[in-house]
Amino acid sequence: MDTCISCVFALDENSKYSSQVSLMVPNSLLQRRSFTVVYSANSRVPEKKAMDLRGKLLQLLLLGFVILAATAASIPNSICERMCGEVEIPYPFGTSEGCYLDKPFLITCNHLYSPPKPFLDVDLPVEDISLPNGELRVSNPVALLCKRDQPICLSPYCRRPTVDYTDISALLNLSSFRISETRNMITAVGCDVYTYIQGTDQGQKGFTTGCLSLCDKNLNVVNESCSGIGCCQTSIPKGATGYILNVRSLSNDTLPGGNDLCGYGFIVDEQAYKFSSLDFRNLKNRTTVPLVLDWAIGNKTCKDAQKNKTSYACKATHSYCYDSTNGPGYRCKCSSGYHGNPYLPDGQDDSCQDIDECKQDHWKLACNANATCINTDGNYTCACPKGYEGDGRIDGTDCRPIVIGQSNNKIISIALGVSISLLVLLVGTSWVYWGLKKRKLIKLREKWFQQNGGLMLQQRLQHHTGSMDTTKIYSAEELKKATDNYNKSNILGQGGYGTVYKGVLADNKVVAIKKSKIGDQSQIEQFINEVVVLTQINHRNVVKLLGCCLDTEVPLLVYEFITNGTLSDHIHDKSRSSLLSWDNRLKIATETAGALAYLHCEASMPIIHRDVKTANILLDGNHTAKVSDFGASRLVPLDQTQLTTLVQGTFGYLDPEYFRTSHLTEKSDVYSFGVVLAELLTSKKVISFVRPESERNLATYFVSMVEEDRLLEILDDHIYNGSNAEELKKVANVAKRSLSVKGDDRPTMKEVAVELDGFRIKEKHSRKES
Structure with missing residues (x-):
């Protein structure tokens, strides 16, 4: 059926002259964005009045076009192609004009393939589109670095093949979609390689992150475990819209493991990738991996979008709107009791329709x-x-x-007797059922307790007097209630070893609850190690362990809650860095040095932290430092001065001597603390690929600037006031000595703490005199 717009105009109520215009629009044209219209006026109308009439008619026609165009923009064509090969293309996505909601939702169906393949932005293959979850799975390129004899390039993203290597970077740039931070992981596979990405979020802010993958000489790796040995993974920042991903070797001449091994880097749907030792070679033949993107409608919230009913995308009557959690925009869902496509108006076959529960x-x-x-x-x-x-x-x-009269009493009695019998049977059956379920739960918790190293923890705590008394055992229900069933809104931070939640216990005490990531037995030992180490520590500048819970699927640690975030947040957030005065920075450095000196010298058994960095130094409301995260720490027997361990730590803070020899000493913590001092003085990131190559590593750059007497050029402007230059140079000299390449040339942590404390006392004395 066609749509007709027809109007008659009279120039005045006594006029004999009139004109009529009719606009016939086929329904098929309602899907189009442009129309051609011809109108005619009565030839008997005088010229001047005819011109006035044409102006009025033109205004009417323009109004009609606006209404028709708005209608066309909101209703997809019923003959639209909804399959491209084996992939369904549901609205708001589409493959041709009039079949998609807006330009970002255009899918290119390439029929040169058999079967045809759908592409996003022309060159990004689409594997699946999910309406309920607001997700789009695409094929994402793999970056690699290979030792080679002949130049090769397996991907269109190859950047620069060198004389000795094939170096392929992965590149992705999205205008209207975000990379899902809950579904994807940044992954590196290989021996002694690291992968890093430089990306942007929806606010066009840049970020850099990555991870380091190491191997021993025997290639002893654990399948399906990306804990840093042969494979490493880290999360991607929220709201990311694009990135460049590179793979680099820690060795400048050859890739460890032989010329036939490569290093790989990619961002992948963590449900679609399980690491295997075979990947060292097999990934060379794989150019893409699955990646999950989050999509949303526009950049408005539901509240704002609903103000314009024409452009509002939730067209089905029985649908509702909810805001996107990864960037701006909103999505639609069918109401409870309905299923289908909420973006289609009522009357279309795929719109939200009633579910026949019967x-x-x-x-x-x-x-x-x-x-x-x-x-x-x-x-x-x-x-x-x-x-x-x-x-x-x-x-x-x-x-x-x-019930009708007394004649039904017998029936009622029988029914009542049957009901009571059934009730007794039901109660008895329920009692047996819940009894069996309770026994099963007890056995399951016993299994989790052993699986999470409970027996190992008991045995190790028995060797340390008082440890069992100071560590409280919390129940799984207590911690579940404290975190509101581990609600995402209570997440304080995420890292390679677990997620930390804010929790409120029954006595209203606020705590931090760490839910560990356990992939293999070595990580269980790491978790138990953190508990044992923390039970040996009693220091005001070390975060206090309150207790743990082992009868859950993954082990939980309960710490005191520190209110003011990490030192890293304060240093590298420009809005907060200016508030961190030199007095506070020197106070934080002195307290951190004192805590590390306590671990090395005064604990019942010497403790090497092994991962000292600004992200592991927490601050309370008074800027009091609290050293945290002892997952990598090691207890040192009293008759030993060093330990031989698998290299572990954070790139940029890692002691080069420890990295080279695998010999862990207290001086390894001194080097890492030297990097922290350099950060406090300069407010620069320890590793930055946006800086020139000579300045990329803060530790080496800082030492060279101090040696050239150019310290003032790299100091943070907020801490140098012209009168404190000598004091800053003295602290910088402590950092320089701590960053010595040879451990024997570094001071002890105790010596560093004494020097910094002396600087603070002298500064306070000078302030009082002035």
């Missing part, structure tokens, strides 16, 4: 056995048979016999 089996669990299921719009009812009354639902008034 054709499914779950209604039988809610209705009385004698009741009949009757489907309603968005729900269903249970109808009692003739002679019964009630709503027919087991959890409602059920179906009761209708």
